[in-house]
Amino acid sequence: MIKYDHIRLDLEKKFGDEINRLIHGNIILKLLIDARVINATDSYSKILDSYNFKITKEMTPKLYDLCHEVKNTLQFSDNIDFFIVNSPEMNAFAIPSNYKEYPHRIALNSTIIDKMDDDELRFVIGHEIGHLVTKTYKISQMMRFLFQNKEPSLLLRQKFTFWEKLCELSSDRFGLLANRNIEKAISSFFKLISGLPKNVIDFDLDEFIRQNKLNLETHINEISAQSISHPIPSLRVISLDIFSRSEVYNKAVNNQKTDPDKKLRKNMSNILERFFFMGNETDVHRMRFIASSGLIMSQIDKEMTRDESGAIIDTLANYLLFPKQFLDEMIGSQKVNDIFNDSISNLLDPKKNRGSIEQEAEMMFSYLINIALSDNDITQAEIDFLNRIGTELFGFTKEKISYMTAEVIANNFQPSGI
Numbered sequence: 001m002i003k004y005d006h007i008r009l010d011l012e013k014k015f016g017d018e019i020n021r022l023i024h025g026n027i028i029l030k031l032l033i034d035a036r037v038i039n040a041t042d043s044y045s046k047i048l049d050s051y052n053f054k055i056t057k058e059m060t061p062k063l064y065d066l067c068h069e070v071k072n073t074l075q076f077s078d079n080i081d082f083f084i085v086n087s088p089e090m091n092a093f094a095i096p097s098n099y100k101e102y103p104h105r106i107a108l109n110s111t112i113i114d115k116m117d118d119d120e121l122r123f124v125i126g127h128e129i130g131h132l133v134t135k136t137y138k139i140s141q142m143m144r145f146l147f148q149n150k151e152p153s154l155l156l157r158q159k160f161t162f163w164e165k166l167c168e169l170s171s172d173r174f175g176l177l178a179n180r181n182i183e184k185a186i187s188s189f190f191k192l193i194s195g196l197p198k199n200v201i202d203f204d205l206d207e208f209i210r211q212n213k214l215n216l217e218t219h220i221n222e223i224s225a226q227s228i229s230h231p232i233p234s235l236r237v238i239s240l241d242i243f244s245r246s247e248v249y250n251k252a253v254n255n256q257k258t259d260p261d262k263k264l265r266k267n268m269s270n271i272l273e274r275f276f277f278m279g280n281e282t283d284v285h286r287m288r289f290i291a292s293s294g295l296i297m298s299q300i301d302k303e304m305t306r307d308e309s310g311a312i313i314d315t316l317a318n319y320l321l322f323p324k325q326f327l328d329e330m331i332g333s334q335k336v337n338d339i340f341n342d343s344i345s346n347l348l349d350p351k352k353n354r355g356s357i358e359q360e361a362e363m364m365f366s367y368l369i370n371i372a373l374s375d376n377d378i379t380q381a382e383i384d385f386l387n388r389i390g391t392e393l394f395g396f397t398k399e400k401i402s403y404m405t406a407e408v409i410a411n412n413f414q415p416s417g418i
Helices: 010-022 025-034 043-051 061-073 110-115 118-134 137-146 154-179 182-194 205-219 233-244 247-253 262-275 281-298 306-316 323-333 336-347 357-373 380-392 398-412
Strands: 080-085 092-095 104-109
Touching (some): 010 137, 010 154, 061 080, 080 110, 080 118, 104 110, 104 118, 110 118, 118 154, 118 182, 137 154, 154 182, 154 233, 154 247, 154 306, 182 233, 205 233, 233 262, 247 262, 281 306, 281 336, 281 357, 306 323, 323 336, 336 357, 357 380, 357 398, 380 398
Antiparallel strands (some): 092 104
C-alpha cells in the first residue's frame, strides 16, 4: 500500500495546511460542496464530454489499458474518465470531481500522445493522477471562489503561487512512481520544453541534468520564475532526479513499507529554501531597510502596534515568503540600528545601486511615512523623526519633507476616533 503522504513534498503539505488555515478551508470547502458550487458538471466538463474523444476499451484499447494501468499502479480507487483533446499544445490536465457520482476527468492533448512513447505517457498520466491523489485541487477551488471578484493579500497570493509550484513537484513524484523510469520521466520534460521528439537529437540524460543544474543556478531568484503557476523546468528536472535516488522512492517501487524520508526532505529543503526570497542583491538591502526602519519608526513613541507590524510584514511580502520570520530574527539580533544604517548606505550608493538614487530615496522615505500612519495616528515625535531622517540621511530640503509627508497623509490618513 503506497503511503501517499510519504511521497508528497513536505513543503507542499506545510504550505497547503497554512493556506487552508488562512482561508478557513475546513469550513469553506464543506459549504461549497454542500451548496454544489464546485462540482464536476461545470461548463468546461460538459464541453470535454461533448466535443472530445473519450478513451474507451472498445475504441482505443491500448491507450485505455495504459491509462488504467497507471491508475492501478498508483492504487487510486476513484473513478476517472480519460479523454483525448485535439490540440497542438504539449499538455495534459485533470478536472477533479468532489462528488462520488461524477468521475474525475483527465485530458491528454493529441500532440502529447503522438510524440511520447508509452513510458513517457505513463509519467504524464501519473502526474495528472498525482493531483487527484493529493487532493490539492480543493485549495485551488476555494481560492478561485473566494477571490473571484477581489485580490487576496500579497502574502497569501505569494504563498499560493509558490504552493502551486510545490504541487507540481509532488505530482511529478507520482508520475515517476507510475513509470519507474527516470530517463523516460525526464525525457518527457525535454519533449514538453522543446516540442521535439527525442529521436531528433542524441538525448543524454546526465548531460541534460547537468545543463538543468546550471540553469537552476542562473534563474533561481528571478521574479519571473516566481510569478507563474508551474516551476521552471530546471527545478522539476533536478527535483525528480533527487527523488529517484531517495530511499522512499526505492522502497515504494519495490512494494516495501515506507517511512518519512528525512534525507530527501533535507536535500529538497536546501534547494527550495532558496526560492523563499524573490529578488537580487539590491533587494536584500531593501528588505533589510524595510524591516529595520519599520521597527525604529514604529517604536518612536510607544510599543509597536499590530497595525504597524502588519504594515512591515505586508511590505516584506514583496520579497519573502516568510516575512514574519525575517522580522522576528531581526528583532532577536539586537542589531536593528546597525542594519538600518548599513542598508541606507548601500541603497544610496550609486556604485552599489544601479537604479535611480533619487527615486530610491523617495520610496524609502514614503515607506517610513506610511509606517507612521499605519496605526491611523501620527504624533509630533514621529514628525520630528521624519524631519531629522529626511534631512540628515536622505538630504531632502524641509520643503520636500513637508510636501511628501502631507501628500502621503492626504492619500492614506484616516483621523482616529472617526
